[in-house]
Amino acid sequence: MCYDVSIIGAGVIGAMTARELAKYELKTVLVEATNDVAMGASKANSGIVHGGFDAKPGSLKARFNVKGCEMMPQVCRDLSVPYKNNGSLVVAFSEEEMETVKELYDRGITNGVPALSILDKAQLKALEPNLSDDVFGALLSESAGIVCPYELTIASTENAVSNGVEFVRNFKVDGISFDNGVFTLTSADGDTIKTKYVINAAGAHSDEISRLIGDESVELIMRRGEYFILDKAVGNLVSRTIFQCPTKMGKGILVSPTVDGNLLIGPTAEDVDVKDDTSTTSEGLKTIKTFSVKSCPTVSARNAITSFSGLRAHPVNNDFIIGPSKINPQFIQAAGIESPGLTSAPAVAEYIAEILVNAIGNVPENKNFNGIRKDVFRFRHATDEEKSAAIAENPAYGRIICRCESITEGEIIDAIKAPAGARDVDGVKRRTRAGMGRCQGGFCGSKVVEILARELGCSINDITKFGKGSNILFERTK
Ligand SMILES: Cc1cc2nc3c(=O)[nH]c(=O)nc-3n(C[C@H](O)[C@H](O)[C@H](O)COP(=O)(O)OP(=O)(O)OC[C@H]3O[C@@H](n4cnc5c(N)ncnc54)[C@H](O)[C@@H]3O)c2cc1C
Numbered sequence: 518m519c520y521d522v523s524i525i526g527a528g529v530i531g532a533m534t535a536r537e538l539a540k541y542e543l544k545t546v547l548v549e550a551t552n553d554v555a556m557g558a559s560k561a562n563s564g565i566v567h568g569g570f571d572a573k574p575g576s577l578k579a580r581f582n583v584k585g586c587e588m589m590p591q592v593c594r595d596l597s598v599p600y601k602n603n604g605s606l607v608v609a610f611s612e613e614e615m616e617t618v619k620e621l622y623d624r625g626i627t628n629g630v631p632a633l634s635i636l637d638k639a640q641l642k643a644l645e646p647n648l649s650d651d652v653f654g655a656l657l658s659e660s661a662g663i664v665c666p667y668e669l670t671i672a673s674t675e676n677a678v679s680n681g682v683e684f685v686r687n688f689k690v691d692g693i694s695f696d697n698g699v700f701t702l703t704s705a706d707g708d709t710i711k712t713k714y715v716i717n718a719a720g721a722h723s724d725e726i727s728r729l730i731g732d733e734s735v736e737l738i739m740r741r742g743e744y745f746i747l748d749k750a751v752g753n754l755v756s757r758t759i760f761q762c763p764t765k766m767g768k769g770i771l772v773s774p775t776v777d778g779n780l781l782i783g784p785t786a787e788d789v790d791v792k793d794d795t796s797t798t799s800e801g802l803k804t805i806k807t808f809s810v811k812s813c814p815t816v817s818a819r820n821a822i823t824s825f826s827g828l829r830a831h832p833v834n835n836d837f838i839i840g841p842s843k844i845n846p847q848f849i850q851a852a853g854i855e856s857p858g859l860t861s862a863p864a865v866a867e868y869i870a871e872i873l874v875n876a877i878g879n880v881p882e883n884k885n886f887n888g889i890r891k892d893v894f895r896f897r898h899a900t901d902e903e904k905s906a907a908i909a910e911n912p913a914y915g916r917i918i919c920r921c922e923s924i925t926e927g928e929i930i931d932a933i934k935a936p937a938g939a940r941d942v943d944g945v946k947r948r949t950r951a952g953m954g955r956c957q958g959g960f961c962g963s964k965v966v967e968i969l970a971r972e973l974g975c976s977i978n979d980i981t982k983f984g985k986g987s988n989i990l991f992e993r994t995k
Pocket of ligand 1: 525526527528529530531548549550551554555556557558559560561562563564565566567688689690691718719720721722723726741742743784826827828829830851854855856857858859860861
């Protein structure tokens with residue numbers, strides 16, 4: 518069996534591209550090294566749908582950011598993914614920084630960003646009363662929003678799989694050969710996949726994947742960003758995403774509500790040598806505290822329920838690397854997709870699909886494609902009537918497993934049974950929020966392990982936190 522297209526990497530770029538390709542009569546496979554989708558940058562970022570004023574005019578970042586921001590609300594509606602058009606502010610703390618705000622405004626206009634305006638101090642404080650009294654003014658971007666990044670990746674994969682794309686987990690590509698117009702991808706375990714086209718969407722590892730075909734053009738620097746997530750009790754301290762003025766290392770420390778009602782503060786920006794090192798550091802967390810109170814003096818890390826970090830795959834040329842490789846035109850790069858990659862994902866996916874369909878030629882459309890993902894039942898958001906109806910239909914919706922987030926057994930079973938469903942505890946957590954609350958899984962963790970084992974028909978000893986080597990239980994103690 519030979520696939521038409523293999524996508525390496527099930528982050529938001531690979532997943533959304535898989536969904537775009539499902540619109541065509543193509544045999545497509547989405548290949549992921551780990552046990553689940555969204556295990557790289559797509560699970561650990563700010564979740565901001567950027568307006569598009571930050572990127573250099575004429576760059577791929579600018580083009581796809583603006584288009585992706587425009588596409589995101591409809592994509593999220595179609596895929597039943599939490600999204601909010603809350604707007605963003607870049608806040609200035611001096612006359613000099615107001616000059617930066619004006620530059621960002623001009624750049625935004627050049628990039629085609631709608632609904633931008635410059636606010637003075639009084640207008641700004643009227644919108645966000647909890648901001649510091651030291652503010653001078655700000656750039657308001659009304660088209661910006663917030664989204665749940667891993668839910669977007671999960672939902673795109675589910676929808677792609679429902680429309681005929683195959684999803685293969687635990688296949689870490691570590692060899693690629695090319696013979697007679699066909700690639701052979703070899704996994705670390707020695708399994709193989711044959712394919713006519715390859716899309717390299719391997720995030721932080723896209724440089725290594727590129728080198729497997731002898732293409733050295735993808736040069737990346739790993740840039741770690743650390744965060745605190747604060748309790749929902751302070752989730753509405755600000756309504757909009759609050760940025761400070763950007764530096765050469767990025768957009769700086771933000772304070773933002775999340776779509777789930779928490780407050781997010783971070784990220785730092787530190788270049789690191791080790792790929793996949795998503796540890797947090799006391800230095801990094803201290804930096805977040807210092808800079809977040811500058812925007813919002815009442816923000817306190819004492820409300821933190823957890824911290825985490827993500828790795829930006831920063832391309833040395835500072836722009837996305839998208840298009841056919843110069844070494845082999847059947848190998849399409851989707852590499853170096855750092856911020857605003859989440860925002861850009863719907864537009865990047867559409868563009869990559871267009872490149873492929875043009876390259877293959879005469880590809881019929883998939884007439885059965887259905888881009889609408891079945892509504893996800895979220896008990897915590899349901900009305901009393903909806904809850905009663907759901908419980909009457911399936912009593913598992915009446916058993917609360919995660920008390921902090923009000924997540925029911927029925928929702929956990931749905932997450933396991935979904936196309937490309939959860940296979941480990943973190944997979945359940947990302948799909949349902951069981952374990953995302955104040956106790957961080959202290960109460961529900963063991964119950965989730967039992968449900969996973971029961972639904973997957975395996976021993977509880979086989980259930981992992983996040984795939985191979987992360988087993989939770991080993992032996993009975995009594
Ligand atoms: C700290 C931080 C903050 C950010 N904030 C924002 C934001 O607010 N807004 C925004 O628009 N963007 C933001 N971004 C950028 C955004 O997160 C990324 O652009 C996006 O997630 C990249 O998606 P991806 O699919 O390219 O990579 P990833 O999500 O990293 O996915 C790559 C996948 O490839 C898999 N893989 C790797 N090697 C192999 C292999 N050999 N074989 C098979 N599979 C493999 C990985 O396991 C992973 O699942 C942020 C990024 C970071 C790190």
